[in-house]
Amino acid sequence: MDAFNEKSITKNTITRASSYLRVIKNLRSLGFVRVYSSNLADALGLTPAVVRKDFSALGLEGKKKGGYLIDDLIARLEDLLGAQKPRKTVVVGCGRIGRALIESQELRREGIQIVAGFDVAPPPPDEQGEVPIYHVDMLQSFVQKEGIKVGILAVPSHAALEMFQRMRLAGMRGFLNFTTVNLKCQEQCPHGCEEQCIIIQINIALKLENLFHMVHITEHHPELLRE
Amino acid sequence: MDAFNEKSITKNTITRASSYLRVIKNLRSLGFVRVYSSNLADALGLTPAVVRKDFSALGLEGKKKGGYLIDDLIARLEDLLGAQKPRKTVVVGCGRIGRALIESQELRREGIQIVAGFDVAPPPPDEQGEVPIYHVDMLQSFVQKEGIKVGILAVPSHAALEMFQRMRLAGMRGFLNFTTVNLKCQEQCPHGCEEQCIIIQINIALKLENLFHMVHITEHHPELLRE
Numbered sequence: 001m002d003a004f005n006e007k008s009i010t011k012n013t014i015t016r017a018s019s020y021l022r023v024i025k026n027l028r029s030l031g032f033v034r035v036y037s038s039n040l041a042d043a044l045g046l047t048p049a050v051v052r053k054d055f056s057a058l059g060l061e062g063k064k065k066g067g068y069l070i071d072d073l074i075a076r077l078e079d080l081l082g083a084q085k086p087r088k089t090v091v092v093g094c095g096r097i098g099r100a101l102i103e104s105q106e107l108r109r110e111g112i113q114i115v116a117g118f119d120v121a122p123p124p125p126d127e128q129g130e131v132p133i134y135h136v137d138m139l140q141s142f143v144q145k146e147g148i149k150v151g152i153l154a155v156p157s158h159a160a161l162e163m164f165q166r167m168r169l170a171g172m173r174g175f176l177n178f179t180t181v182n183l184k185c186q187e188q189c190p191h192g193c194e195e196q197c198i199i200i201q202i203n204i205a206l207k208l209e210n211l212f213h214m215v216h217i218t219e220h221h222p223e224l225l226r227e
Numbered sequence: 228m229d230a231f232n233e234k235s236i237t238k239n240t241i242t243r244a245s246s247y248l249r250v251i252k253n254l255r256s257l258g259f260v261r262v263y264s265s266n267l268a269d270a271l272g273l274t275p276a277v278v279r280k281d282f283s284a285l286g287l288e289g290k291k292k293g294g295y296l297i298d299d300l301i302a303r304l305e306d307l308l309g310a311q312k313p314r315k316t317v318v319v320g321c322g323r324i325g326r327a328l329i330e331s332q333e334l335r336r337e338g339i340q341i342v343a344g345f346d347v348a349p350p351p352p353d354e355q356g357e358v359p360i361y362h363v364d365m366l367q368s369f370v371q372k373e374g375i376k377v378g379i380l381a382v383p384s385h386a387a388l389e390m391f392q393r394m395r396l397a398g399m400r401g402f403l404n405f406t407t408v409n410l411k412c413q414e415q416c417p418h419g420c421e422e423q424c425i426i427i428q429i430n431i432a433l434k435l436e437n438l439f440h441m442v443h444i445t446e447h448h449p450e451l452l453r454e
Contacts, residue, residue, distance in 0.1 A: 014444060015437050058451065080451075082443030089435065096327035101431070103323050106384065106407065110432035149442045150435065157333065173445060174438035176431070180333065198441045200434050204328070204403070205337035207427050208316065210242050211377045211401035214425045216309030217241060218400065219376075224285065224307075 011198075013054045014081070019044055020051070021077045028070050036067040087112050090148055092163050093155030094119040094133050097178055101152060102131050114152075116142060120159075136163070140170040150174035157181050168197060175199045180206070238425075240281045241308070246271055247278070248304045255297050263294040314339050315375055319390050320382030321346040321360050324405055328379060329358050341379075343369060347386075363390070367397040377401035384408050395424060402426045407433070 023043045027035055037051040055062065060076055062068040078084050091098045094117040101107065102117050117133035134142065143151075151172045155163050160179035167175065177183050177199055185197045217224060250270045254262055264278040282289065287303055289295040305311050318325045321344040328334065329344050344360035361369065370378075378399045382390050387406035394402065404410050404426055412424045444451060 011441065014441050018433070018437050018440050080444065080448060081440040082447065083440065085439070085443070087435065087439050096330050097324075100323035100327040104431075107432055107435070110407065110436070112432055112435050149446075150438045152435075174442040176434055176438060180337065196445055198438060198445065200438055202429060202431070202434065204331075204429070205334055205339055206245070207403055207429065208314065208334070208339050208377065208379075209337070210245050211403060211425060211427055212312070212314050213245050213308040213310065214238070214241050215376045215401040216312065217307065218423055218425065220309065221307060 013057055016044070016046070016050075016054055017058060017077060017081060020054070021074065021081065021083060024070055024073055024077070028074065032070055034067040035070055035073065037062075039067075087150070088115050088146065088148055089113070089150045089152060090115060090139075090143065091117045091152045091154055092119075092136065092139065092167060093153060093159070093178075094122070095154065095156070098152070098154035101154065102133075103129065115146065115148070118142075136166065139166055143167075143170040143172060148172065150176075152176045152178065153183075154178045173197045177201045178204070240284055243271070243273070243277075243281055244285060244304060244308060247281070248301065248308065248310060251297055251300055251304070255301065259297055261294040262297055262300065264289075266294075314377075315342050315373065316340070316377045316379060317342060317366075317370065317375055318344045318379045318381055319346075319363065319366065319394060320380060320386070320405075321349070322381065322383070325379070325381035328381065329360075330356065342373065342375070345369075363393065366393055370394075370397040370399060375399065377403075379403045379405065380410075381405040400424045404428045405431070 020040055023040055024035055027039070037048040037055070040046070040051045041048040055068070058077075058080060060068070060073060089112060091102050091114055094102065098117060098119070102114050104114075107114065114131055117131060118136045118139045119133055120136055122128075122133045122135050142148075149172055151167050151174070153160065153163060153167065153175055157179045160177070160181035160183065164175065164177075164183050173196070175183065175197065180203055182201065182203075183199050185199065247267055250267055251262055254266070264275040264282070267273070267278045268275040282295070285304075285307060287295070287300060316339060318329050318341055321329065325344060325346070329341050331341075334341065341358055344358060345363045345366045346360055347363055349355075349360045349362050369375075376399055378394050378401070380387060380390060380394065380402055384406045387404070387408035387410065391402065391404075391410050400423070402410065402424065407430055409428065409430075410426050412426060
């Protein structure tokens with residue numbers, strides 16, 4: 001069964017925990033020693049009750065009126081989230097989007113290491129860049145040897161399901177899905193894997209479609225919008 | 228004020244309305260004439276009550292036991308969402324991600340027309356592709372002449388805020404933001420624009436970070452996960 005589905009509190013709690021860690025690190029760099037649930041709530045547009053509930057669910061305790069000690073919180077959130085581990089990932093499908101991600105300086109600056117790309121038609125040796133692009137048949141052995149758990153899927157949609165299954169078989173558990181196929185962790189993997197996996201969909205066409213629709217409603221049916 | 232904030236029911240209702248339209252069109256192509264709230268709920272992983280509530284909020288009415296007539300629903304959803312209008316957009320920032328989007332066949336197949344790109348350093352005439360890339364100083368006149376309302380922001384983060392403001396000044400109202408900057412529609416635009424705008428953030432680094440965190444918790448702190 002999928003550990004996190006779109007509606008579960010757990011996935012949202014962990015997503016917020018990543019944000020808490022970012023904000024708290026910023027506060028530490030500004031010289032703060034303590035942080036209150038209301039500080040985090042303000043910074044992230046949440047209510048203090050949500051922050052306290054998350055902290056409680058994550059086993060993070062504070063002093064009633066003294067807030068939370070920042071050094072303590074950072075250490076515990078980093079341990080909980082595995083935030084100090086290297087973030088090594090691979091890109092499967094090295095078309096335009098895949099290559100753009102592989103070459104992205106911005107991802108590197110954010111600490112994401114794309115260590116290899118995989119494609120059905122990898123470029124010849126003299127056209128390889130800094131990050132090697134291998135044939136997809138190399139995926140399983142590479143990923144298992146390097147212990148890669150998170151992958152980016154950027155193949156054409158017709159190849160999405162097959163590549164997703166290959167990535168799962170190779171032991172990958174987290175997927176950033178740029179295809180238009182709505183991938184799901186089946187309850188029972190056809191290959192008998194029992195581990196859960198997590199998929200984040202980035203369907204660019206769908207997001208753009210939503211924007212067109214929302215702008216249209218703003219302009220033509222403003223009466224439907226709530227204040 | 229922002230018409231849609233992340234928590235408002237309205238934005239989610241419209242996002243779901245886009246999905247309803249997709250599903251209903253598929254059903255029509257399969258020969259269906261009527262659809263029930265439970266059909267849509269099943270297809271999209273929602274509850275029938277949510278579907279009925281959305282339809283009611285959008286002014287779509289059905290017959291109590293007869294469900295909704297598909298042709299009727301499609302006509303009304305398309306009118307509501309402006310779904311038959313051409314979806315013309317531009318990309319601001321033509322680095323690796325921006326160019327990948329401009330050249331994407333997948334977006335074209337989904338009916339998204341990227342009609343121009345803008346960059347501080349556009350390529351010379353002999354290196355231009357099918358979609359022209361102009362200097363950002365041309366943005367305002369182009370967008371106003373073509374009536375473009377939705378734009379894709381893919382500049383380096385340090386330039387995000389300035390370009391966002393230029394796009395708003397040009398009359399754009401919907402933004403797909405690929406930068407790591409968390410853009411907001413200010414309550415009062417510094418240039419006095421009063422119209423609302425809608426921003427969808429696609430922070431790839433943050434999504435990947437979340438995946439690493441979630442996979443780590445699945446593997447190392449499974450006791451925190453709810454079943």
